[in-house]
Amino acid sequence: MECSLYLASGCNMQCKYCYEGQNKINGIMSKKIVERSIDFIVKENIPGDQIDLLFLGGEPLLNKQGLTWAIELIKRKYKDEQELFRYSITTNGTLLDSEIIDVFEINNFAVSISIDGDEYTNSLNRRAVHQIDSYGIVIRNLEVLMKRNIDLCARMTVTANNVVYLCHNVRYLLALGLKKIHIGIDMLSKWDEKEIIEFDHQLDCLDKIYMGSIMKDDKIIIDLYDYKIPTFVFYRKPLYCSAGTKNHLIIDYNGDIYPCGYVSRDKRWKLGTVDDTFSNRLFINRVRKCVKTKSSCEGCDIAFTCCGAKCGFLNFTQTNYLNQHNEQTCRIQRILYKHDYNVIRELYKNKSKRITDILELAYKEQLNLSSVMKNIILNSGGNFYVQSDVGN
Numbered sequence: 001m002e003c004s005l006y007l008a009s010g011c012n013m014q015c016k017y018c019y020e021g022q023n024k025i026n027g028i029m030s031k032k033i034v035e036r037s038i039d040f041i042v043k044e045n046i047p048g049d050q051i052d053l054l055f056l057g058g059e060p061l062l063n064k065q066g067l068t069w070a071i072e073l074i075k076r077k078y079k080d081e082q083e084l085f086r087y088s089i090t091t092n093g094t095l096l097d098s099e100i101i102d103v104f105e106i107n108n109f110a111v112s113i114s115i116d117g118d119e120y121t122n123s124l125n126r127r128a129v130h131q132i133d134s135y136g137i138v139i140r141n142l143e144v145l146m147k148r149n150i151d152l153c154a155r156m157t158v159t160a161n162n163v164v165y166l167c168h169n170v171r172y173l174l175a176l177g178l179k180k181i182h183i184g185i186d187m188l189s190k191w192d193e194k195e196i197i198e199f200d201h202q203l204d205c206l207d208k209i210y211m212g213s214i215m216k217d218d219k220i221i222i223d224l225y226d227y228k229i230p231t232f233v234f235y236r237k238p239l240y241c242s243a244g245t246k247n248h249l250i251i252d253y254n255g256d257i258y259p260c261g262y263v264s265r266d267k268r269w270k271l272g273t274v275d276d277t278f279s280n281r282l283f284i285n286r287v288r289k290c291v292k293t294k295s296s297c298e299g300c301d302i303a304f305t306c307c308g309a310k311c312g313f314l315n316f317t318q319t320n321y322l323n324q325h326n327e328q329t330c331r332i333q334r335i336l337y338k339h340d341y342n343v344i345r346e347l348y349k350n351k352s353k354r355i356t357d358i359l360e361l362a363y364k365e366q367l368n369l370s371s372v373m374k375n376i377i378l379n380s381g382g383n384f385y386v387q388s389d390v391g392n
Helices: 031-044 060-077 098-106 119-125 134-147 163-176 193-216 229-233 281-288 312-319 327-349 353-364 371-379 387-391
Strands: 002-006 013-015 051-056 085-091 110-114 126-128 151-158 180-185 248-251 256-258
Touching (some): 002 060, 031 051, 031 060, 031 248, 051 060, 060 098, 098 134, 119 163, 151 163, 163 180, 163 193, 229 327, 229 371, 312 327, 327 353, 327 371
Parallel strands (some): 002 051, 002 248, 085 110, 110 151, 151 180
Antiparallel strands (some): 248 256
């Protein structure tokens, strides 16, 4: 089960690209709602299944008490289930302190810090509500988290107005010592032709940075490549994510339940509250009104790896239909596909373990490879039927 708790709806930053908008309600999840939420999660989880619990906002650390209370409650009230929980948090990194970092370390949190790169780039879109040196605070906190060996990643957002600095900022973050970089692309804003072309040019550079970096340090991960490898290797019919089922839910600060963060607080998509027994009837009824007979991605050659064919609520924010993509999204995703293909082909040619380990798994489990992966292998002189070819 994947569940996100919105501990706070407000934020101490005003980021231009925030999909929740600029005028946030300053709501805080009370201890009562935290407890009801945890009760709901445990009740609805399939017995024995892992529970991925993500703490979000707004800025979740505006409600530090709610976070620590949730962890303490699980340990005290759900001793038999506590081993099922895996914790993560996405934060802007300005409100960290030694106590919260201790909580992260003790409970094996995965921590994602929102930072777009160097100070100049970061200031283009990320501004503190109160005029403080927020960037300096974030950098100092990143250093502490790295020294404490916290499972850490930098969450960059690439926008039309900062795309020209993409490669520079990836180099910058790697130089800081960060090993994981997650690159989110701002799909909700308008990109002009020049900016889309620049994105393509920046990825030419990023391809080389990635290949060079992983040759030196196998712990480095850049999600635009690493998280795409399985989509290229395994044959899977393109499917939308599980948002709206009990496997993927958002719980707002007031206990309201939504299918996805893109539509949190959109009352049209409210599925109930943590005081209810879960039913996806409301969700199904709403979905029926927001789909067309035929998906715009049907028959697309890159649907297997494209967010337009998998993220219905991203589509909804742009077209008001879950299965109709936006043309800008399509163009950006095609650029990503081209670069992912080229990098994955090079990984295979170089027999990188990033791909050979996955191919070995496919061989052992007799899983079908995608036609794209078969073409990469055959055009590189390999044979996907032979174990020794994919394992060494």
